[in-house]
Amino acid sequence: MAENPDITHVLVPEHQKISDKEKEELLKKYGLTGQELPKINSKDPAISHLALKVGDIVKIKRKSPTAKVSTFYRVVIDE
């Protein structure tokens, strides 16, 4: 199968699903209910390969000019 450019393109940062344990830790660390997190559409091409459910959290590793690599979290939402 050919590579999916939606995922392998240099400008698309790496998206990962985080485990339930990590999710709990993240929510606790920032005192969140899940509403406050930035969102990502469940149909977003960049996470199409992850088979995510609504409410899952993805960890995004971005290249950053200031911090070299920065991590970002988004919660998956329905459309």
Add this chain to the structure above:
Amino acid sequence: MDEHVHKKVEIIEFGMMSPKFIKELASAKIVTPELYDKEGYPVDGGLMDVRLGVIDPGLKCKTCGSKLKECIGHFGYIELARPIIHIKFISVILDLLRCSCKQCGRVLIPDDKIKKAMNVLEKISLNFGVTERRGQVKEIITSLKTVSKCPHCNAKQSKVTLEKPSTFLEDEKRLSPIEVRARLERISDSDLKIFGIRPDSMRPEWAVLTVLPIPPVTMRPSITLESGERSEDDLTHKLGDIVRINQRLFENINAGAPEIIIEDLWDLLQYHITTFFDNEIAQLPPARHRSGQPLKTISARISSKEGRIRHNLAGKRTNFSARTVISPDPRLNINEVGVPKVIAMKLTVPERVTEWNLKFLKQFIQNGPKEYPGSNYVIRPDGRRKRITDETKEQLLEELEPGFIVERHLMDGDISIFNRQPSLHRMSMMCHRIRVLPGLTLRLNPAVCAPYNADFDGDEMNLHIPQTEEARAEAEILMEVQTQIISPRYGLSIIACKQDSISGNYVLTRNVDIPHSEAIDLLSYAGATDFSGLAKKEKHSGKEIFSALLPKDFNFIGKTKSGDPVIIKNGTIIEGYMDSANLGEGSGLLLRNLHKQYGEKAIIELLGNFNRLGIAALLKYGFSSLINDTDLSETARKEVDTVLSDAMKKVEKYIKEFEKGTLELLPGRSLVETLEVRILESLNKARNESGEIVAQNAPQGSDTMTMVKSGARGNLINLAQISACVGQQALRGGRIATGFKERTLSCFKKGDLGSAARGFIVNGFKSGLKPHELFFMAMTGRDSMMDTALRTPKSGYLYRRLANALQDVKIEYDFTVRDSAKRIIQFSYGEDGMDVSKSEGGTINVKKIIELTE
């Protein structure tokens, strides 16, 4: 102090006024368009009815019995002869007409699906908010537009359209407001909930007016002109029109006039009521005064920059402030502001009388408002304000006791907030200490020009005097100039030496020898009081004198502008000299390190001393920029000429090749583009080379060169443009190509692609420009001027939008960046979580931190 009552806004409900409510609210029914009778007394039932409030002094309100300024006014109402559509609810009415059955008035969704739609809406508003819910409602409305049969009563639905501004059409036939109102009445309460309407606060038929509230006279006061004539407010005029037409409509209906006349009057009434609400409807001609200027009706009063909200409610004005032209005064301290005596005698500081300052404050009252330092007002413990005059002076002096407040004139050392618009960053408002001076301008140290972006070509600035202890403490701690020295934009000093102070220190710290006594002179001019840094000897080098200002334990390694090392050990310059790379704004770590090691108070003093030392040095040696500083020697002139003529030849060669077609193409470019690139290349090279020749041959010891080398002002390009060659004038990203047909100016041959014909200026400013060269220069000059003039308001508006969007975004204690709803925007500020104002030019020197902690 009153006890504070804390209340929290739980919900805000928006709705419409029902006809019943309007009548209940009203204290008078208006029946006649007349305003006053023959005696000039307001007519009962007229638009200026006394029951609607008072606008004349001396009269009492018939409704509430209070006098002018106490009575806030009362609404009236008129009964409309025929219903009128409220122009501001057109879109709501249209949506409802399209989504409900023309027969039974039910929403065009089958019964079983209504519940489902409601559930979806509830879920959306719970999960995303009201804005998203509204989006969903909009989608439902668009989906119902095309339904052709009522799912409840099977009636055929026809298409309702809006003919702007306020006529509804159904199958090309006109729907009268009566019919519209009847249909809206038929929509059931439960169906309204789908559209986000709460039936208890708003029934849709209320959007078609049957009674019209008449605003109180207090919101449309008439003005009496000098001639004794009365001039009515725009709203009164408009209301007069409405009442008059309404009366005529009544009469015609009662008299059984033909339908066509009634329709015409009805439309006219619709027009008047529409323009009463909004006189800027696109499809309607605005209602005008007899003079032709449009009436200012309700919408115009509220909306836009000059409207009630942005002008009166959000726009604040302030007392205890001053504004005048600014001018420089390098002998002021950096955190001072020079205030003219006239201003100091108008602006005051309230000072509370205690038993310890009673005598001190009595002197201010004794001096009164006309003698400096005096005082203007005394506030008694009961809150009464007394103006100090020659008559009241004696009595006030006698009764003055602890608890009184004296508003005394500004004095040296008082706290003020100084500001220059546009206030784009926090350094645009800084706290300065007052220094009362003769003259009429506000004075500031030129070192703070950079943060304010001020110059002295006529700039004006504002001065505010905080009036409470809390405000003064806050200004002093958070805003005083020394707290703002390090810019949060790049983590370096934004307040630094400028111009003469840089060149002065440069001259001083390069090699000069100065006798001991003169060195002491310089240092004391600079403001130093401790001369122990100066060794006891006959002569001192400039470096030693500068070093005497530095703290004794200061160590620093840096670079000058030209890259030479600067080494300071134990507060002494071992190697190198001072220039803009170390003393200038936003460059070098010298000032940054001094700030870090010795703190705000020390750096402000040091900066002031550096500034004054530089100026003192220049005063001592004299410093003039001469015209012959830019003279070129004979040989250099020749060199420049050869470089330029070589370039011309090269350009001609390219053009010849181009015409013959033998020009070698550059990859990815057409023939014409290749030629342009080649020509630009060689002309730029020629300009740069001539610049270098100038740099090498200009008199090195000249004061002009000193300014360039120290980085105080000017650069080598400026120099080259003066003495050798101005260079290519660029317009729209290329050489000048527009003007006459096939040529730029009529003095050239058609199709001339040569350097001179396309805006290359061979001459320097000193030798003077040829007419065509001057013209080309004027072209680019005009272009860049227009560009700035057009860009400033654009970027200003962009900034306003950005500031409004980001105004309550802040960094929380868990280092996340969040908005007011606590939604995360960044997990770490700037992705690296760094506070730039605590860094050294944007980076953190880890090595140094380790060194310090060890």
